[in-house]
Amino acid sequence: MQLRRTDILDAARELIDADGLDEFSARKLAAALKVTPGDLQWHFPDRQSLLEALAEDLMAGVGEPPPAGPWDRRLITLAHRLRRALLGLRDGARLLSGTFVTEPNTLRAARTGTRVLIEAGLPPDQAAWTVLAITHYIVGHVIEEQSVRPKLPADLSGVDDLNRELAATVTADPARRFEFGLGLLIDGIRRLF
Amino acid sequence: MQLRRTDILDAARELIDADGLDEFSARKLAAALKVTPGDLQWHFPDRQSLLEALAEDLMAGVGEPPPAGPWDRRLITLAHRLRRALLGLRDGARLLSGTFVTEPNTLRAARTGTRVLIEAGLPPDQAAWTVLAITHYIVGHVIEEQSVRPKLPADLSGVDDLNRELAATVTADPARRFEFGLGLLIDGIRRLF
DNA sequence: ACCTGAACACCGTTCAAGT
């Protein structure tokens, strides 16, 4: 049976979802595919290119033009898509942040967001800067979301109010936290018009 | 000569600054210190704990209370400090994002930011959520700043306007880009009052 | 064009033994 590119990527996703990015190795992947490490090398010249392919796949669809409507709704749609995409694979945000923005799907997402803001009337440079800022927020957020949280001490007595508040924040529903920070950015963008 | 903790961390920083986080290994560090790998293990039980110590050191001073003044100025001061701290070591943002927020210096920075907003009149939960959002933006931004940029094609003919705009954005002075995105967030926070 | 076998130059971590 011929080893196809998508089979390799599927198996890689399975391993990463199971054990995390740090546990992932090309040799384990080869073993899972019942194939020699050398064979894997033939399909992907090195480990990095395999991870980049994975990141690119993750971004598929994110850059589809969002439905017509007000710019803020369209931007929020894009932001949610990017977050969902990153959450689609264990350690997805860390994976993406280790690759470059020049891959087609990643670039397309940035283009789509920029176009939304240009169409809304923002000058092109401000539009591009804004999209980059939102992207950084999302990547930073999801990296934290996906990082293993240390067990918070069940007993919070002896901890002061501020620490308790911060603990509550980090433990809070990440989707709502995401929404809150995104809202700050959107409100900030509003003042650019 | 006794091997001290700070010597180990200094040598580690030197190696990371020289070759990047991916090239860094405990064995190279041991060699640089003219010491056995096993000896290093005695001082830091595992590689991860060494990296965490490094991240903690990076955050030293960030959480000092900023000079009195309007909340936005104080928050901007903290934001710049965090960015400078992360830029203080090659791959510093990636390093920090691989550790937890519970280390004293990291926690202190979050506490200080939260307190600034509470003192300005924000409810504690909103203050904490806001600080987390800014932190995510900064970490995401500096990760991109510190990632090796692929050589942009010198010849941009044949590339459309949008790509050219995005290329210009990524190539632009990162300090100004940082300021722009931070400004969006600050303006968003303004509307919370 | 695809895959194997075998090697090379590395890793992090453990652990008995020394001082």
Add this chain to the structure above:
DNA sequence: ACCTGAACACCGTTCAAGT
């Protein structure tokens, strides 16, 4: 308390050889 020597169980990558 600190450090060495030596090993264990891994890595990514290369490359001649097979089909």
